[in-house]
Amino acid sequence: MNLWLPKSAAGKRWLGLAPSYFIIGIFMLVPMVIMGVFSFLEPNPYGGVKPVGSLAAYVKLFFEYDLEDNLVFNPGYINIIFRSFQLSFGATLLCLVFGFPVAYYITLQPENRRNFYIYLITIPFWTNLLIRTFAWIIILGRGGVIETPLLAAGIIEDSLRMMYTDGAIAIGLTYSYLPLMVLPIYASLEKLDFRLLEAASDLYASRLEVMTKVVIPLCKPGIIAGCILVFIPCLGAFIAPNLLGGGKNLMLGSLVQFQFASARNWPFGAALSMLLLSAVVIMLIFYARAASKRASMEGSD
Amino acid sequence: MIAAIDIRGVTKVYNPASNQPVKALDNVSLTINDNEFFTLLGPSGCGKTTLLRLIAGFEQVSGGAIMLFDEEIVNLEPNQRPINTVFQHYALFPHMTVADNVAFGLERLRKPRSEIDATVERVLTLVKMKELGDRRPNQLSGGQQQRVALARALAPSPKVLLLDEPLSALDLKLRQAMREELKQLQKETGITFVFVTHDQEEALAMSDRIAVMSNGEVQQIGGPTDIYEHPVNRFVADFIGDTNFLDGEIVSFDDDLVTCRIGVQSMFEAENSGGHSIGDKVTLFLRPEKITLSPPDQASNVKTRPGKVANIVYLGNQTAYTLDMGDGIELTAQARPREDGKLPFAMGDSLAVGFSARALRVLAQ
Numbered sequence: 115m116n117l118w119l120p121k122s123a124a125g126k127r128w129l130g131l132a133p134s135y136f137i138i139g140i141f142m143l144v145p146m147v148i149m150g151v152f153s154f155l156e157p158n159p160y161g162g163v164k165p166v167g168s169l170a171a172y173v174k175l176f177f178e179y180d181l182e183d184n185l186v187f188n189p190g191y192i193n194i195i196f197r198s199f200q201l202s203f204g205a206t207l208l209c210l211v212f213g214f215p216v217a218y219y220i221t222l223q224p225e226n227r228r229n230f231y232i233y234l235i236t237i238p239f240w241t242n243l244l245i246r247t248f249a250w251i252i253i254l255g256r257g258g259v260i261e262t263p264l265l266a267a268g269i270i271e272d273s274l275r276m277m278y279t280d281g282a283i284a285i286g287l288t289y290s291y292l293p294l295m296v297l298p299i300y301a302s303l304e305k306l307d308f309r310l311l312e313a314a315s316d317l318y319a320s321r322l323e324v325m326t327k328v329v330i331p332l333c334k335p336g337i338i339a340g341c342i343l344v345f346i347p348c349l350g351a352f353i354a355p356n357l358l359g360g361g362k363n364l365m366l367g368s369l370v371q372f373q374f375a376s377a378r379n380w381p382f383g384a385a386l387s388m389l390l391l392s393a394v395v396i397m398l399i400f401y402a403r404a405a406s407k408r409a410s411m412e413g414s415d
Numbered sequence: 416m417i418a419a420i421d422i423r424g425v426t427k428v429y430n431p432a433s434n435q436p437v438k439a440l441d442n443v444s445l446t447i448n449d450n451e452f453f454t455l456l457g458p459s460g461c462g463k464t465t466l467l468r469l470i471a472g473f474e475q476v477s478g479g480a481i482m483l484f485d486e487e488i489v490n491l492e493p494n495q496r497p498i499n500t501v502f503q504h505y506a507l508f509p510h511m512t513v514a515d516n517v518a519f520g521l522e523r524l525r526k527p528r529s530e531i532d533a534t535v536e537r538v539l540t541l542v543k544m545k546e547l548g549d550r551r552p553n554q555l556s557g558g559q560q561q562r563v564a565l566a567r568a569l570a571p572s573p574k575v576l577l578l579d580e581p582l583s584a585l586d587l588k589l590r591q592a593m594r595e596e597l598k599q600l601q602k603e604t605g606i607t608f609v610f611v612t613h614d615q616e617e618a619l620a621m622s623d624r625i626a627v628m629s630n631g632e633v634q635q636i637g638g639p640t641d642i643y644e645h646p647v648n649r650f651v652a653d654f655i656g657d658t659n660f661l662d663g664e665i666v667s668f669d670d671d672l673v674t675c676r677i678g679v680q681s682m683f684e685a686e687n688s689g690g691h692s693i694g695d696k697v698t699l700f701l702r703p704e705k706i707t708l709s710p711p712d713q714a715s716n717v718k719t720r721p722g723k724v725a726n727i728v729y730l731g732n733q734t735a736y737t738l739d740m741g742d743g744i745e746l747t748a749q750a751r752p753r754e755d756g757k758l759p760f761a762m763g764d765s766l767a768v769g770f771s772a773r774a775l776r777v778l779a780q
Contacts, residue, residue, distance in 0.1 A: 312473050313506035315493040317520035318571065327519075331510045 146391075153384035161378050171385035191369070195389070198366035201280060201355075202348035205287035206295075209344045210337065212288070213295030217336075218329075220296075221303040232300065235293050243290060247357045250286050251277065254358070278360035286354030291347055295340040302336025303329075338401060346394050366390055417449040417484070419575055419607040420470060425479035427465050427631075439465040441631040442479070447575075447609060448624075449484075452601045454610045456618040457628035458654065463611045466628075467577050470609065471500050483574065494523070499568035500577040504584065505560045507552040513563050514539070514548035520571035538566040541600070558589045565597075569604060578610045582617065594620050615655045619643060627651050649778050652700045657735075659746050660778075661699040665691050672772055675699060678742035685775035698778045705774035706748035708736065708760065711767045719767035722746065724760050734758055738768055 153171050155163040178188040220231045253259045254276040264270045314324045352367035373383030427440040440462045447453045455463040468474045472493035481489050521531040539545045542562040582590045598621045601608045618625050619639040627634045635647045646652035663677035672684045685699050726737035738746045750759050
């Protein structure tokens, strides 16, 4: 008889869940607390932090010191954050525009072929993201796959200068995270009862109305999940902004990476991460609220 | 009479390009009259649902024409046809309330809001679901969902209402109650109902006319009594109700009756339906309820034959007796239980089996 085993049901449940608490604690909470603590410390110019409390990192988000050592408002970082949201939003929208038809098309295929297409969707994940993003340089860049034939055919006379633009970043982000949009939308479309589409068209709905009144409302959970899965990693992305944006159009992710790797300002990087984290958490709370409201409205199903 | 739907030589082939084309409908022609309760009856795979889907527009015909009040509709999309469908599994929109489901068709037709609200209330009242307009489909029982599906299809006042085995998912009592209601609803609304079912009892109870289908072809079209009493072939006679079949050969006939030899030497007389000649191989059919059974000493005025009870199947209100008539012939007959609830006859009883020549009919082989 193991005397140290808990007797009560609640105690046993806790014991059963202990491994997952442990894993979440070690791999999620502890690193997050470290980040939180670091954001309130002073940077060590040689890397790492000095154990001295400071709000300097958060002040730096909005202000800088001018030549006379006065604190003045600095919109630079706010602009980067704003552009990050803009680009992430654009990339999410592009993912939705391209991902939804793909998911819908796969759903319409015979069952044995669907799994094969889903398998194809996941294939890009097998290769390193860095290498796949480099491929876009070859496609978009000067003398690249797109420009060369156009130049040769005389359709354009000069380089299109597609590289190192926000557009290139958006394309890179869209490409990177498209599968994360397709998969959840497919999962919800797959559960869709296609007889409802017939019922809708029987009741005088045009093809567009069948989509907007029946298909999209019914796979909204998948669409929202896809948007969240794309938007959040886009905000934190640094490979596409660095390679395709040329590092001059910084995004939040590349800014954080820069603070840790090159600028040696860990507290500032940590503060930026905390800002990103709180933005994401706020968005998820809104989503969870909307989802639970919907669930209670639609009953137990 | 005005034809609501005229099916003209409609053929439907699935996978026509493949090496295994499936012919679901083969040159089907039939006319469904305005304000009629018309039933497409047949076993599964007979093409009845295919025909319904062609009328609704969910499938394209491979050949032939479908006219709706003299207007060709085969090239119209489902949403362009003034026809609504009650689906087998209701297909209610789960993300909408009952009232929104019913309003869906009217909204797509861009009716004014006041008219939509009034119609929704009227139709929900018609199907006795007025109080449940705010519910979601998943909060309703099967019977209630059935009513909502009906209301939704009736709300846009279609010229024709298609019903695809709408009662098959309901339990027996509810199904019987809904039969009455559907028939009543058809009378009240005056809308042409095209009802698909494999349940012959349902078809007989509700329909003005029935088309019996098999293997993608229409076997017979007629009123319930026509179909039941005068089936044109063995398939129809067999599919509708219980039947005794006697295979034999015509040995003689006069204006009224034909005489057939069944088995080795048994002679049966049947009504002469015309066009027969001596030596024809024919099938006679005889409904079990047209056979009277009595103890041999109480032989009535009807001509009787001796028979022996070979099997008994108790059905409650009836008992089915299998009778050995000798000469390798077996007949199934029915008898009511006695007033004290006991069975009138026992296994092995010798009985006088009576039926008139009028009850026996000749079917084409």
